Amino acid sequence: MLLVTGGAGFIGANFVLDWLAQSDEPVVNLDKLTYAGNLETLAPLNGNPRHVFVKGDIGDAALVGELLRTHKPRAIINFAAESHVDRSIHGPEDFIQTNIVGTFHLLEAVRAYWGGLIGDAKKDFRFLHVSTDEVYGSLGGDDAAFTETHRYEPNSPYSASKAASDHLVRAYHHTYGLPVLTTNCSNNYGPYHFPEKLIPLMIVNALAGKALPVYGDGMQVRDWLYVKDHCSAIRRVLEAGRPGEVYNVGGWNEKPNIDIVHTVCSLLDEMRPRTDGISYKAQIAHVTDRPGHDRRYAIDAGKIQRELGWQPAETFDSGIRKTVDWYLRNADWVTHVQSGAYREWTDLHYGKVEGAVA
Ligand code: NAD
Numbered sequence: 001m002l003l004v005t006g007g008a009g010f011i012g013a014n015f016v017l018d019w020l021a022q023s024d025e026p027v028v029n030l031d032k033l034t035y036a037g038n039l040e041t042l043a044p045l046n047g048n049p050r051h052v053f054v055k056g057d058i059g060d061a062a063l064v065g066e067l068l069r070t071h072k073p074r075a076i077i078n079f080a081a082e083s084h085v086d087r088s089i090h091g092p093e094d095f096i097q098t099n100i101v102g103t104f105h106l107l108e109a110v111r112a113y114w115g116g117l118i119g120d121a122k123k124d125f126r127f128l129h130v131s132t133d134e135v136y137g138s139l140g141g142d143d144a145a146f147t148e149t150h151r152y153e154p155n156s157p158y159s160a161s162k163a164a165s166d167h168l169v170r171a172y173h174h175t176y177g178l179p180v181l182t183t184n185c186s187n188n189y190g191p192y193h194f195p196e197k198l199i200p201l202m203i204v205n206a207l208a209g210k211a212l213p214v215y216g217d218g219m220q221v222r223d224w225l226y227v228k229d230h231c232s233a234i235r236r237v238l239e240a241g242r243p244g245e246v247y248n249v250g251g252w253n254e255k256p257n258i259d260i261v262h263t264v265c266s267l268l269d270e271m272r273p274r275t276d277g278i279s280y281k282a283q284i285a286h287v288t289d290r291p292g293h294d295r296r297y298a299i300d301a302g303k304i305q306r307e308l309g310w311q312p313a314e315t316f317d318s319g320i321r322k323t324v325d326w327y328l329r330n331a332d333w334v335t336h337v338q339s340g341a342y343r344e345w346t347d348l349h350y351g352k353v354e355g356a357v358a
Pocket residue numbers: 005006007008009010011012030031032033034035036037038056057058059078079080081082083084098102130131132133162184185186187188189194
């Protein structure tokens with residue numbers, strides 16, 4: 001079986017849902033259920049014996065050790081992290097604790113477990129660390145896209161904490177021989193994206209008649225990848241990636257933020273027009289820029305394409321249309337996330353006891 005961490009968050013939950021739809025292999029899902037973790041996203045798995053949910057912290061080495069000894073996973077996929085750049089600017093400490101200290105404790109527990117394996121179980125074991133293109137820093141307009149050998153130049157507390165975790169993962173391979181894989185992916189979008197991030201925030205605010213806050217001039221460039229394509233890349237790296245290697249994952253789809261916001265508005269104008277007939281673009285408001293805002297990210301996903309034959313299935317046009325449609329059809333999910341109702345429900349259901357199993 002697989003041990004997935006952070007599998008109640010945006011990408012982790014998409015991964016678990018896709019995995020269990022395509023494979024008989026069970027998943028143990030360890031998630032702390034921070035504000036970003038949402039069991040409602042995993043509701044389709046209620047009663048599924050191949051999904052074991054455990055509420056807990058990757059930094060809790062005793063809990064992780066117990067899970068490893070009990071379930072004997074053949075691989076670990078580490079999604080768990082604090083992931084929002086703006087939150088890291090307001091308060092970096094949680095990012096240091098989870099992304100750096102938490103990853104360290106997780107690696108220590110995994111090293112102890114893996115050290116006790118023998119034969120093929122030891123040889124075939126994998127620790128896959130899910131990371132970000134933000135560790136490479138910011139590009140100028142004419143710079144070549146990030147390759148796996150681009151130097152690390154993180155600029156926010158979030159990206160610095162992810163960079164530190166990447167270095168720890170690398171060190172555990174070089175020092176101890178732990179069979180690790182690292183993926184560095186660009187901006188994801190799609191179903192179950194928490195509405196603090198650009199695309200879901202724009203959809204949700206537009207429908208609520210609120211302002212669409214675009215930081216600065218809106219000409220910052222990101223490379224966007226549909227989340228299901230990120231999940232397929234991770235499955236492929238797990239299956240065929242070479243231990244110790246890093247794979248960049250991206251959508252070959254660079255766009256300035258303002259173009260993304262215009263696209264979202266145009267789709268909403270088509271699919272759920274405002275009653276007054278005015279475009280949602282009228283709600284766009286340029287606001288103060290993010291401190292230290294990286295100007296451009298671009299991923300060269302050539303290595304994973306050449307070596308593992310992976311490429312994205314969605315174009316941006318098809319992916320963003322599916323995404324807007326998903327948010328229109330899942331207003332309840334958004335309402336519950338925003339109201340905090342899902343957290344009340346998890347507290348009610350699990351109490352405050354760490355390690356409770358659903
Ligand atoms: P998210 O914030 O939506 O979800 C993170 C999940 O981790 C949540 O369910 C949360 O409860 C859980 N978590 C947080 N701290 C934990 C801890 N100490 N122990 C156990 N669980 C904990 O994040 P996401 O967008 O799904 O990102 C997942 C991973 O992918 C992160 O490592 C992130 O850095 C990376 N990544 C994200 C993107 C993106 O565009 N969202 C792109 C590239 C890489």
